[in-house]
Structure formats: C-alpha cells, structure tokens
Amino acid sequence: MYRIDFNKLRFLICDDNPHMRRIMRTLLHSFGTREVYEAEDGATALEMYSHYSPDILITDWEMPIFDGLELAQMIRQPEAKGNPYAPIIMLTAHSEKRRVTLARDAGVTEFLAKPISSKGLYQRILNVVASPRPFIRTRNYFGPDRRRNTTAGYIGPERRHGGEADIIQQPSLLDKARVNT
Numbered sequence: 001m002y003r004i005d006f007n008k009l010r011f012l013i014c015d016d017n018p019h020m021r022r023i024m025r026t027l028l029h030s031f032g033t034r035e036v037y038e039a040e041d042g043a044t045a046l047e048m049y050s051h052y053s054p055d056i057l058i059t060d061w062e063m064p065i066f067d068g069l070e071l072a073q074m075i076r077q078p079e080a081k082g083n084p085y086a087p088i089i090m091l092t093a094h095s096e097k098r099r100v101t102l103a104r105d106a107g108v109t110e111f112l113a114k115p116i117s118s119k120g121l122y123q124r125i126l127n128v129v130a131s132p133r134p135f136i137r138t139r140n141y142f143g144p145d146r147r148r149n150t151t152a153g154y155i156g157p158e159r160r161h162g163g164e165a166d167i168i169q170q171p172s173l174l175d176k177a178r179v180n181t
Helices: 018-031 042-052 068-075 097-105 118-130
Strands: 010-014 035-039 056-060 088-092 110-113 135-137 142-144 166-168
Touching: 010 018, 010 042, 018 035, 018 118, 035 042, 042 056, 042 068, 056 068, 056 118, 068 088, 068 097, 088 097, 088 118, 097 110, 110 118
Parallel strands: 010 035, 010 056, 056 088, 088 110
Antiparallel strands: 135 142, 135 166
C-alpha cells in the first residue's frame, strides 16, 4: 500500500452544482490536498485546465455550455492546450453500462457514480496516481488504455480495431505524490 501526500497534487473540480463542488473540495482537503480549483461549467473548466495544469480533473457529466464528456474529448486532443495525459475522473449519477462505455471511449480514466463516498473517491485517486494506464493512439482514439485486463493473445469481440496502436507509457503521479519516509 502506498501513502500519498495529497498536498503535492493539484485538482480541478468541474460541476455545475455548488453543493457538490463543496463536498468534493471538503473530501479532497480531508485527504490533505491544498490546491483545489473549481469550475461551474465545461468551458470554464477547459480554460482553467490549460491555465492551472491540474494533476487530476474530476468532472461531472451533465453541465451547461458543454458537458463532462465533451470536456474529456477536448482535453484528450493531442494538439489542445494543457496536458492531454492528465487523469480524468468522471463523476455522475448516471452509471448505466452505456454511459460508462461512452465515458471510457471519450478518454475518461476512472468513473465514479453518485452518491459518492470518501472511500470511493480515494480509491479512484489512488488508481490514477499509483497505477497509471498507458495511453493508446490509434487512427480513431487517443486516451488511456480502455482495457483493464491486458492479454497479448486476445481475439474476442472487444479486440482493438483501427490498425496499429502506439502505446505511450505514462510517468506515474506516484513519483510526485509519494510520502517520503
């Protein structure tokens, strides 16, 4: 088990509900985070993302101007401003399989269904910090590897299509956030 120094991580929370932003900020502060930026819509979040360079983005799905799914797609554009590799945690009350698949295909790293718990949030953050997934670039996708289970000889229906894939290993945020003992 790793101990994370949350004080070394910057977060951007994007949610149109001020109450939910306050809950998220309170949970992150209880973990030890000091730098938490907040946006009430996708357009503001995109601007703040390129300006503050957060280590982790936590976004709601449904918001005005453009939603969390569109925000993730814009961040995952390699030519966009900011870091296209930063982990994105999608926060939503809609956790149907279809929605989870859409989020995954938009480049979302982790999915967290409302109502949230501190344990659930902590686990998602631990996943993106300690176990970053490699990024995949194909003709029609750029984002974290959508596969959780990687078997070299897989030939099933979920096999990757679209030609060859570039696999880009990501540096772990653990190097930045590990507690020095």
